[in-house]
Amino acid sequence: MRCKERDDVYKLALVYFAELVVLGRDKHLNINVNYLTLVEDLDAFNRYPWGSVSFDKTQDSLFSAPTKYMKSFENEEGREKGKSRVTGTSRKNEKGKKHKHGEVQRGGWSFKGFTYAFQIWVYELIPRMVDLNYCKVVDPTAVPRILRWRTTTSMPEMRKLNNYFFQSKESVQLRALRPSEEEMRQSYWSWPQDRPAVVSA
Known part of the structure; x- marks a missing residue:
């Protein structure tokens, strides 16, 4: 597909990012044509509940x-x-x-969906992932937390992960995840009817 107008290139880039990154669609499948219609109205496109989907x-x-x-x-x-x-x-x-x-x-x-968010959640939850050299912290205080981490070039081996998580006699050490005050002030940290957030320890 060729685009002569800069605005069209920008809109296609938005749909491409939404489909392949946010929603995790297989790159061999056709994109959802409804999103091509939606992106013609950028305000509507930005209001679309991408996070929920x-x-x-x-x-x-x-x-x-x-x-x-x-x-x-x-x-x-x-x-x-x-x-x-x-x-x-x-x-x-x-x-x-x-x-x-x-x-x-x-x-x-x-995986389908925004799998990088799940990957970061694993990094936050399981400190041993750093010891296994699968990731490293680049900024321990960055908000949102996805900016705190960088994946290394070491490719995870299923046998190593399986031995650690499922076959080991020792319990997997997990870190309790709690939002900081700064995180709770962010616009994305919102709850219906101003209900307080329920965060498990």
């Missing part, structure tokens, strides 16, 4: 994907001895096709 997609994906993965992992483990992982190199898959940014071997799954 993204949250629902992310939540549904998180609820369904692990079950699918564990079945795949259990079947694969007997044959491959737990070699399933996400690699960062360009290799040929079983059909002989190369993956430019890495290869997902058998035993994996794809």
